[in-house]
Amino acid sequence: MAWIQREFRLPPFRRGFHLITDAVTGQLPELQEFSVGLLHVFVKHTSASLTVNENADPTVRMDFESHFNATVPENAPYYRHTLEGPDDMPAHLKASLLGHSVQLPVRRGRLCLGTWQGIYLCEHRDAASGRYLVLTLWGE
Numbered sequence: 001m002a003w004i005q006r007e008f009r010l011p012p013f014r015r016g017f018h019l020i021t022d023a024v025t026g027q028l029p030e031l032q033e034f035s036v037g038l039l040h041v042f043v044k045h046t047s048a049s050l051t052v053n054e055n056a057d058p059t060v061r062m063d064f065e066s067h068f069n070a071t072v073p074e075n076a077p078y079y080r081h082t083l084e085g086p087d088d089m090p091a092h093l094k095a096s097l098l099g100h101s102v103q104l105p106v107r108r109g110r111l112c113l114g115t116w117q118g119i120y121l122c123e124h125r126d127a128a129s130g131r132y133l134v135l136t137l138w139g140e
Helices: 021-026 029-033 058-071 088-098
Strands: 002-010 016-019 036-043 048-054 101-107 117-123 131-139
Touching: 016 058, 021 117, 036 048, 048 058, 048 088, 048 101, 058 088, 058 117, 088 117
Parallel strands: none
Antiparallel strands: 002 131, 016 117, 036 101, 036 131, 048 117
């Protein structure tokens, strides 16, 4: 059984949902040596999240952003955490709803994703400066 852990920084992304599957796998050239295993991906921030969903049609990512903005609006009168701007408290809520990690199976040197699945970075802030991810790969 082998373990590999790597931390890297994604470049800044605009607010929205972004495919990062290639960026993640690009950090793990050793992935192709694993016949079976798991990859855990963790974002080290409280105002961004990760999820797995549609990797082909960009309108899916646009609809995710629209839905979450309607579900968790800015400037709600009951927010108390407002010093960092109107997008900050909603970003924390969205991140908690979606979660800070995904775990993916590995098979024959590749992520075992469905045909239309990809890893999303869900950027919930208007002006984030880049996000740190921790990748933990284990298997054989």
